[in-house]
Amino acid sequence: MAGRLYEFSLRTERQGFTDITAQVAEAAHKSGVSDGLCTVFCPHTTAAITINENADPDVIGDMLYGLDTAFPDRSEFRHAEGNSAAHLKSSTVGASETVILSGGQLVLGTWQGIYFCEFDGPRTRRFFVSIC
Ligand code: ZN
Numbered sequence: 423m424a425g426r427l428y429e430f431s432l433r434t435e436r437q438g439f440t441d442i443t444a445q446v447a448e449a450a451h452k453s454g455v456s457d458g459l460c461t462v463f464c465p466h467t468t469a470a471i472t473i474n475e476n477a478d479p480d481v482i483g484d485m486l487y488g489l490d491t492a493f494p495d496r497s498e499f500r501h502a503e504g505n506s507a508a509h510l511k512s513s514t515v516g517a518s519e520t521v522i523l524s525g526g527q528l529v530l531g532t533w534q535g536i537y538f539c540e541f542d543g544p545r546t547r548r549f550f551v552s553i554c
Pocket of ligand 1: 504505
């Protein structure tokens with residue numbers, strides 16, 4: 423791939439968060455950029471990217487439970503594919519995150535990890551990391 427754009431793929435479960443911090447750090451390392459910005463982007467409408475706690479796995483379970491509670495499947499939804507709740511979660515969580523790169527390292531808090539969020543799997547998904 424040209425320039426400082428890196429593409430990754432992953433296989434997901436029905437719903438869940440996958441820690442992609444190591445892949446993002448690998449892209450940052452490969453880029454050779456020491457100080458800059460790292461954008462992580464999800465090109466899907468029923469998945470997302472977020473940053474949250476990587477210490478207690480119960481946090482991710484609680485986030486999924488909270489999102490399910492906030493966005494239940496509703497009989498009023500009209501989208502024929504039947505996955506409107508997943509679309510709502512995707513836009514709420516967001517398609518991208520930006521992380522500061524300093525001295526070749528991702529600037530993340532002690533308990534922060536970068537996650538790919540699946541809301542309508544299982545599927546083969548992609549995400550992009552752009553370093554500048
Ligand atoms: Zn849909």
